[in-house]
Amino acid sequence: MSRLIVISNRVSVPKAAGAAGAQGGLAVALNSALREHRGIWFGWSGQETAEFTGHLDMQRNDDVTTATIDLEPQDIDEYYNGYANRTLWPLFHYRIDLTEYDRNFGEGYERVNERFADSVLPLIEPEDLVWVHDYHLLPLGSILRGKGVKNRMGLFLHTPWPPTRLLASLPFHERLVASMLEYDVIGFQTTEWLESFMHYVQKEMGLKVNLDNSIDYKGRRVVARAFPIGIDYAEFTQAAASDEAGAAYKALKSSVRGRKILIGVDRLDYSKGLGERFEGFARFLSDHPDQAGDAVLLQIAPPSRGDVASYQQIREDLERKTGHINGAHADVNFVPIRYVNRGYPRAQLAGYYRAADIGLVTPLRDGMNLVAKEYVAAQDPEDPGVLILSQFAGAALQLKDALLVNPHSSEHLAETIKRALDMPLEERKRRHSKLLASVREEDVIHWREQFVRALAGKDRNRDAGKEGAAGDLSHDEAA
Incomplete structure (x- = not known):
């Protein structure tokens, strides 16, 4: 070999x-x-x-x-x-x-x-x-x-x-x-x-x-x-079943006092669409005041590339947006956005994913995005959460049973959040079952x-003659 x-x-x-x-x-x-x-x-x-x-x-x-x-x-x-x-x-x-x-x-x-x-x-x-x-x-x-x-x-x-x-x-x-x-x-x-x-x-x-x-x-x-x-499905599901994950699940559930949890986990980067995500959530809070007090967004965003000016700017913008949205919608017992600039161990994240009713994965453009797959893998199959996934993430081509969303439209994102919160259990289970099969079978x-x-040159002709192979392209790409 x-x-x-x-x-x-x-x-x-x-x-x-x-x-x-x-x-x-x-x-x-x-x-x-x-x-x-x-x-x-x-x-x-x-x-x-x-x-x-x-x-x-x-x-x-x-x-x-x-x-x-x-x-x-x-x-x-x-x-x-x-x-x-x-x-x-x-x-x-x-x-x-x-x-x-x-x-x-x-x-x-x-x-x-x-x-x-x-x-x-x-x-x-x-x-x-x-x-x-x-x-x-x-x-x-x-x-x-x-x-x-x-x-x-x-x-x-x-x-x-x-x-x-x-x-x-x-x-x-x-x-x-x-x-x-x-x-x-x-x-x-x-x-x-x-x-x-x-x-x-x-x-x-x-x-x-x-x-x-x-x-x-x-x-x-x-x-x-x-x-x-x-993702490494076997390793991640093992982490999700650990005592550390269980403790994280209980701590997050306890802290929201029965409210629905939306979670985003992203490196602090302009490609992740965090500003647009916050605006979409704010639109949901404004458009659906009857549900606004019952939903909390936990956004975990570890900083990265701090020496690059555009990354410093995105952090300042998000801090300003968080303060504005929380100021407009919070009360003495409730803050709608929990914005955290630090990372967490994988097992702890798995517990947070499992506790969340909605996984918000809404990059403006992403090669793949493994957070979407980790969220699916962490769910309880008998009571799974709903994955909201950007149509511009590479993962959208595999995870077609997620709720696909245009992250540039705050209205679309707000309505998709409402749809996810209102989704019946049977539909959640059906969608999750199909998503999980993809995540499990096409792992890392x-x-x-x-x-x-x-x-190694062992399958050079694997795609020969297959419909959909990227051969001579007849369409002209849009810029």
């Missing part, structure tokens, strides 16, 4: 046996694959160094080997805070108004990708499979090819892929996409993002897309496919196995 080399911006070092704390589902799945394939997980340590040396910090925990490098402050500013999170992230989430184009950002991005390549190169053996993750490292495969790596390499993009006319606003967009075509497999979260990518390579690069979702490029065949990511292990199989 070939070894697996996983490369990502950051590395999740496995917990030593008996160590406290739990890892996320993605880390659990990748660590499992690394154990099976005797692999290595390589990336940035998250630490700064005064001068880049390329020194590798090698560790082995729980039978998984990790290798990390430190970066200079200029690298972090230009590559991570700059090009990754002020250029690519907003552009890929359709926020061209927040996208910053700075030559120094682009130079830092290429420099750090070059440093990643130089550092990981000595670790790659001839038969290894190389799996690169996300928008931070799009050109890494091309750089490794230039250094003589002939291994099979794959890229998985966790974010959306923007429409062609949006991507064309990015300076040197052709060069960036051409570098991605040096991978053997390119994976996307959904067919929507896959079709956007295929549209670009056809319209902007003049390439032909074959019926098996492959692209012929410079004498090589590149396979592009959708691989929807899931399934996702990982499907991608690694494609990367």
